[in-house]
Amino acid sequence: MGLLLPLLLCTLAACCRARSVPGKPPPLGVLSRGCNDSDVLTVAGFALQDINRDRKDGYVLSLNRVSDVREHRQDPGSVFYLTLDVLETDCHVLTRKVWKDCGVRYIHRSVYGQCKAIYYVNRPERILYLAAYNCILRPVSRRRIHTMCPDCPFPTNLSDPEYLEAALESLAKYNSESPSKQYSLVQVTQASRQWVVGPAYFVEYLIKESPCTKSQASNCALQPPDSEPVGLCTGSVTQTPMEKFVSVSCNFFEQQGPAPGGEADAANQGPEHLPGVGESQQKVVVDPTPGLPRKAVPKGSVQHLPDLDDEKKPEDAEENQHAEAFPVKLDLTTNPWGETLDVSFLFMGPAEQKLLVLPFPKDERCSAECPGPAQQNNPLILPP
Numbered sequence: 001m002g003l004l005l006p007l008l009l010c011t012l013a014a015c016c017r018a019r020s021v022p023g024k025p026p027p028l029g030v031l032s033r034g035c036n037d038s039d040v041l042t043v044a045g046f047a048l049q050d051i052n053r054d055r056k057d058g059y060v061l062s063l064n065r066v067s068d069v070r071e072h073r074q075d076p077g078s079v080f081y082l083t084l085d086v087l088e089t090d091c092h093v094l095t096r097k098v099w100k101d102c103g104v105r106y107i108h109r110s111v112y113g114q115c116k117a118i119y120y121v122n123r124p125e126r127i128l129y130l131a132a133y134n135c136i137l138r139p140v141s142r143r144r145i146h147t148m149c150p151d152c153p154f155p156t157n158l159s160d161p162e163y164l165e166a167a168l169e170s171l172a173k174y175n176s177e178s179p180s181k182q183y184s185l186v187q188v189t190q191a192s193r194q195w196v197v198g199p200a201y202f203v204e205y206l207i208k209e210s211p212c213t214k215s216q217a218s219n220c221a222l223q224p225p226d227s228e229p230v231g232l233c234t235g236s237v238t239q240t241p242m243e244k245f246v247s248v249s250c251n252f253f254e255q256q257g258p259a260p261g262g263e264a265d266a267a268n269q270g271p272e273h274l275p276g277v278g279e280s281q282q283k284v285v286v287d288p289t290p291g292l293p294r295k296a297v298p299k300g301s302v303q304h305l306p307d308l309d310d311e312k313k314p315e316d317a318e319e320n321q322h323a324e325a326f327p328v329k330l331d332l333t334t335n336p337w338g339e340t341l342d343v344s345f346l347f348m349g350p351a352e353q354k355l356l357v358l359p360f361p362k363d364e365r366c367s368a369e370c371p372g373p374a375q376q377n378n379p380l381i382l383p384p
Ligand SMILES: *[C@@H]1O[C@H](CO)[C@@H](O)[C@H](O)[C@H]1NC(C)=O
Pocket: 157, 158, 159, 160, 161
């Protein structure tokens, strides 16, 4: 008995610390945390918000549950290694909406997945800093949706020419009603079809400003410059035996100011705040290097993969069972001892401030409280 306890503790500790190369002692101070702890949920929510803010395309991701979390306490602050199960919402990222204000989709249109993030939190200095992230998303299984709901429409192929046509037709209506400015299509971002009294197409698409004005109309040959999308439109085209109905409604993005985020923004992010940090004084660092365009330093990416069923052939389904469905990789270093990351720019003072960043902890969950409870508990949209 005298031997058993130390052995047991040792095993637990080995699991809960960042384990990368056998034989090397893991760095001290990496804690496994409960995935339902309120401060962990708060940190995860802010991390996901910063992930969404870093993105230029796709739809805002919402937090379904915290799948795993490690906290590496350092002086000062903590580095969190977060594994988050996420769901796509109906808000395009360029609307800059906060994920909590965005609706989750119907199950048959769901896109779900997993993100990993390395997130630095320093309460006394009121710093939240997303160091890196990566996400992998997949559409919900068509086969399993079809079994559950034979009448549900399939997730659509945005490249279908009908959707492009519907988007162009609804944009033409918008342009014809616009006093002078004209817009051109950037990309169809969502689409669906339905049979009403005839075929009906519903689309969502990004637009940019066209160099042509209305008076130049159709004989304007100016090529649109390579400009950023300025708005998002929803439109529909319904064909009946007698006539065609076209609808359109566009929302323009707020001008991207020099400092999106900032203190006022942080204060508007909802009732949640870090324990011990007053909302009004909370600082969310958005642009660590004023003067440098933030675009120059992408912190991560969101990858879309096909329906899991499309990848598995029936004969090797057995073999594939253990293949990772969401192989999200996120490593700022492969050195098992970690590497230091200079984060002096996050601090007010002149002193140099460094973090120790470790290889992302392997997927050996050791907290009984992980994964945490899911907002949407349907197994079809939970990564395995
Ligand atoms: C979507 O449609 C395009 C053109 O119709 C086709 O080339 C492409 O393979 C389709 N993609 C899927 C996933 O079905």
